[in-house]
Amino acid sequence: MPHLRIEYSENMAGRFDGAGLAQAACDALLSSGVFNPPDSIKVRLIPVQHFRVGSGADHGFVHAELAMLSGRDKPTKQRLTEALVLAMSGLIGPGGQIVQITADAHDMDREVYAKRLLPVA
Numbered sequence: 001m002p003h004l005r006i007e008y009s010e011n012m013a014g015r016f017d018g019a020g021l022a023q024a025a026c027d028a029l030l031s032s033g034v035f036n037p038p039d040s041i042k043v044r045l046i047p048v049q050h051f052r053v054g055s056g057a058d059h060g061f062v063h064a065e066l067a068m069l070s071g072r073d074k075p076t077k078q079r080l081t082e083a084l085v086l087a088m089s090g091l092i093g094p095g096g097q098i099v100q101i102t103a104d105a106h107d108m109d110r111e112v113y114a115k116r117l118l119p120v121a
Helices: 018-031 076-090
Strands: 003-009 042-048 060-069 100-107
Touching: 003 018, 018 042, 018 060, 018 076, 060 076, 076 100
Parallel strands: 003 042, 060 100
Antiparallel strands: 003 060
16 A cells, blocks of 8 residues: 556657656655555556547546545645646656646545565565
8 A cells, every 4th residue: 555556548658768657656655755664655557558538639648546545634635646747747758649647546445455465485
């Protein structure tokens, strides 16, 4: 916890470095002071091959979906999503289409979330 899934349209290929984007998003969460220990943060990038913008325009997107254990207030969630959008925006290079960069945060129910750490062999 937390889990950060960053989906992006495949037409964004070449406009950002995936490892750099994952690092910047992780750094944004770490610098918030909300999550501890640092290794609790998991970030993954997921390319989306098939997508459509309502008008059919050739827009690109990067969307971060932050799932975290319940109990944080809305101002904290807003601060986190704004930090993610800012961090990701700075890493998108120029290209031939408009890019929508968005983030959302939602709660995972503490009563049903399960986790198990396996020791090193």
